[in-house]
Amino acid sequence: MKYHSVAHCSEAFNLHQLFPAYKIRSNITLYCFFFWLVFQATISPIHNMASSVADECCVTSLKEPVQILSLAAAPSSQQSSSDFKLFSDNTSLDKYLSGSAAQNYSCRFISICQRNSWRPLQVTSSMLSLIIDKHGFSSNIRDLTSCYYTKNNDLEDSFCAPFTLSTDGPWTEVLYTIRYPEFKESENEWSIRQTGVCHRINTQARQSIVLLLGPKPNSKSHATFYDFLTTASNHYTGNTWFALHDALLKAHLPAWRSFNKACEAEFLPISNATFAIYIDEPLRVGYDQLSALSSLEARFLKITSLVSSTTELINELVDFLHTFPDVVNDQRRQHSIVNSLKNHRRSCASYLQSATFLKERVQAASQLLANTLSFRDQVIANEQNGNMLQLNKSAVFITTLTLIYAPASFVATFFGMNFFAMDQPNSRIVCTVMIWIYIVATFTLTIVTVIFYYWLLRHDGVLFGRLAPKVPVKDWTGFVRRLTKLDNSAQTKA
The missing domain is CATH 3.30.460.20 (CorA soluble domain-like)
Incomplete structure (x- = not known):
């Protein structure tokens, strides 16, 4: 339904009944009253939002x-x-x-x-x-x-x-x-x-x-x-x-130099240890150091952002003094303030350049450490593959011997269990009726073995997870790196 007049609006919304306290006697009054309601509905949320912002900081x-x-x-x-x-x-x-x-x-x-x-x-x-x-x-x-x-x-x-x-x-x-x-x-x-x-x-x-x-x-x-x-x-x-x-x-502003220095002092030992290692020897660095480098990279990124903001602020202060020269009524003092602000801007440029350089060094060291850990894992994997190859050769040799000797061993064992006897007068072999014990025991043991095998396949982490190989490093940290899966209980310190 469409309404083409204020009178129709009054009939549709029935404002006389909704607001009996207000005496709406004409279309013009109704028109003004309607827009007053719209104004209140628009301004109230803005006022409440401003009040909430003010209350949030107090x-x-x-x-x-x-x-x-x-x-x-x-x-x-x-x-x-x-x-x-x-x-x-x-x-x-x-x-x-x-x-x-x-x-x-x-x-x-x-x-x-x-x-x-x-x-x-x-x-x-x-x-x-x-x-x-x-x-x-x-x-x-x-x-x-x-x-x-x-x-x-x-x-x-x-x-x-x-x-x-x-x-x-x-x-x-x-x-x-x-x-x-x-x-x-x-x-x-x-x-x-x-x-x-x-x-x-x-x-x-x-x-x-x-x-x-x-x-x-x-x-x-x-x-x-x-x-x-x-x-x-x-x-x-x-x-x-x-x-x-x-x-x-x-x-x-001078605190930025000290902060850069503190971050660099934290970075250099990790960097030196990363560059002075051999992937064919046990590593003295690991994923903990990689997390520390990521934290340092985020810190240097924050430094570049904040120092850039300070530089922009200094530029605005200098422009303000040039735009409003009457703020400082003494020209000599104004030049002194402007020159000091420009010196601060040069200091910020120096701090920013230092932080950018250190951030790039941290990124390079992080990439090198990640590649080193990956290459070390590959070296250990190759060693494990060589060991597995030797084990496979031994398994093949043992399996071949088993295939050769197993039938004869089974026949000798089976006939040596006193289930059979030689009837000399009749020249024939006599079988005992108790052979069913052997058949039932063999069948039961086979079923138990198959069930246990399928249970191990479904719960391989219970037994085989504990047998995962570890490579200890003989140093004071006792650092151990797992080669199969990450230990979920380990916590990295940023």
């Missing part, structure tokens, strides 16, 4: 406070007075941000952290919304906070939120995330960390708002920003604190 109760450092420029001086506060609830935060004293600042640094890299931000949804609303952050901030949520594996471990630029009158906002390696001394291992930065700059009032999302409490990023902001030599009139981005890169 916690319900704080274990680490939100830290706010406000710098207020003192009159007739380049020095700044600082006000550092910690907030653990929405009420105190709202009271502070709404107060008149909190509005007089030249730079405000807001630091929010995670408990660890796999946990959401230590901020409630209401506190985050309050921070966003009071400081005028754009909707792009949700793209930044969406990178922080609860997970139980290395999900999105190579994703970096791209450099995002937005302008609103005198305000200019940039945001991004950066990933970098960090050595955990307590566990003696490396970990990939993530830091998010959102920087709002008012080029007219020379005012800055910096939001830092750190990977852990009192992270290196937080310490870098705090020390830079509280250092008196960095304070000058009209400072927009764009040099914070340079300080962040300077704090974390």
Whole structure:
């Protein structure tokens, strides 16, 4: 059925009965009401999805406070007075941000952290919304906070939120995330960390708002920003604190060289052992080392991806300074920041080249080790084939002898079992009536043998699997390689 008017629609949907609380008296009112319903049905899922994204990156109760450092420029001086506060609830935060004293600042640094890299931000949804609303952050901030949520594996471990630029009158906002390696001394291992930065700059009032999302409490990023902001030599009139981005890169980029070095130190012993072996001798490397090489290859691949993302970020920062020269009102300081960023870009190129070279070396070593293991298996298989050939020759010789002597042996055995006797007077052989015992015993034993043979064919793994040949290597590792089938209980360590 087709409806050609709003009146027909009202008859079809019977809106007057479905919504008696609404007084729909005309076709125009009905038309507007119908589209209001469509609008609500469209907007509600989008609003719910945005709320779920916001809730996913937040916690319900704080274990680490939100830290706010406000710098207020003192009159007739380049020095700044600082006000550092910690907030653990929405009420105190709202009271502070709404107060008149909190509005007089030249730079405000807001630091929010995670408990660890796999946990959401230590901020409630209401506190985050309050921070966003009071400081005028754009909707792009949700793209930044969406990178922080609860997970139980290395999900999105190579994703970096791209450099995002937005302008609103005198305000200019940039945001991004950066990933970098960090050595955990307590566990003696490396970990990939993530830091998010959102920087709002008012080029007219020379005012800055910096939001830092750190990977852990009192992270290196937080310490870098705090020390830079509280250092008196960095304070000058009209400072927009764009040099914070340079300080962040300077704090974390050198770790890539140490991370490459640690991975290379793990790779070289395996590589040296792979190149210094003979396939006709027992191997000191095996499939465990092949798994380790695969893990290293994935690690170097991640390095190339993350360093490339950092290089792209540096390019965007340099282009931003060229596009918005009024962000840094001192030309000498601007050139200094640009030159420092270019040096960081050159360092990234060096780290990327080193990681690419090591990745190719790992790939070559993995292929060589796989070929070596395959050739070694072929050598052992050839040795086993030679042994089997000798056994087959022996079996053929024994079978031939059996065919020659078995009939005579059977006849001699059969007539030597006292089932027959010689009747001398009548010159004939007499057979005993008890010969049926021999026939029944022979028939029964034959049936049992055939049944056992078929059982072995169906359950060959029970007996023959335990008889699989092994080749031990006489070294301290006691490494044993199976030549038939893999042991399902073995676990490879990445």
